Amino acid sequence: MASAMEPSRKERERLQHRQEILSAALQLFAEKGFHNVSMQEIATAAQFATGTLYNFFPSKEDLFFELLVATADAGLDLILPVLEGTDDERDKLSLFIRSHERFAREQAVALRLYLLESRGWCLPGPKVEAKKKEIDARVTSRLSNVIAAGIRKGLFNDIDPVVAAKCLSAVLESLILVAAEDPQVVDLPANLEKVEAVFFRGLVNSSGDKRDA
């Protein structure tokens, strides 16, 4: 048996199979939603037998939850980092908004999974509920911190940062969701710019004076 260092070929293969199942499931869930995809379907798509799925995941719901967590975390890792650093808060927000384009492009499928299920009401389970709230809290908190900092520096108008943060993320989510439905039709970058315009002419203090902190 291999040491703990190097995963044996067998272990790697197992992981690989696991990934293949997850990947097939992701495609299907994102396209049709939890309730409209059967384990049969997933198995067929992943080129396994039905029973095999249960060697990897105790239930359909667990399989789904694992996907949800993975995709949500990956998404956040793509979006949240631009809010770090000590840059100008306007730049951060602008970057944040624009980063949703890459997000939508690179993770269209994962995104659909996350947004569609997290907004709707298809799943029971306190696990999902909890995860959803955790994600929401993470985004809102980072975003509102940035906005609050901007307000302190006099870059932004004095507006409730939490409400502003929620507004912004609601808008971005809805925009991205529409864009994910038919990417050809929607010009996401252009729309993101327009959203930025809407919010910035609201948030940015129009008289050019800065107090600076």
Place this chain on the structure above:
Amino acid sequence: MASAMEPSRKERERLQHRQEILSAALQLFAEKGFHNVSMQEIATAAQFATGTLYNFFPSKEDLFFELLVATADAGLDLILPVLEGTDDERDKLSLFIRSHERFAREQAVALRLYLLESRGWCLPGPKVEAKKKEIDARVTSRLSNVIAAGIRKGLFNDIDPVVAAKCLSAVLESLILVAAEDPQVVDLPANLEKVEAVFFRGLVNSSGDKRDA
């Protein structure tokens, strides 16, 4: 048999029964979502036998669809009228935003039904899809017309009216949905005011000059 004028008692009773079924179903669907409510449950709640439901509605999906249409239309009738008239566009938008409080209060249940299902992905059926788009189009079109008018009059900054409209409705939907989940915790009127602040400082031309059309 009664004339076409006066619905007979029998007819009225039948309508009444129908309403009772619809009402029970609304409560349940709004609370648990389409897939997590059984016809048994609805029948029990409405104090009928399972089979009786099928004397009124050909299928579970039809029952649901009927509710969706009814509640959506009622909601729109509550919200859209404030956008009519020749008032000041700022007032109209302000009223529009504030009218969501009444909406949330008076139609909390219907609202949950509509928002939860329309955002998620629980239902198949092109009928539902179509209705959803129709509703969305109605709201966006009225709203963006008002914004465009405001822009022409110099009341608002020159921002893409359609995008602005979509932003606003996305924000209001999300706010209302959260408020519907636990009405005690969320101070909806206060939040609506804050949303108004966010949007208005963005939309309202901060230099006080009006061009007027």
Place this chain on the structure above:
DNA sequence: GGTTATTGTGAATATGGATTCATATTATGA
């Protein structure tokens, strides 16, 4: 009261799909 039409009933049926498990296949190590 008896006859017929309408409406309600709920057990029985049908279906879809998640989960299980006895078996087959494949890998591992001697």
Place this chain on the structure above:
DNA sequence: TCATAATATGAATCCATATTCACAATAACC
């Protein structure tokens, strides 16, 4: 090559629930 363990298989099981339908209750009309 054989014995054993690990995986994979997919038909069979089980369950939930939408839908049906033969029958019962009720109302309408004579």
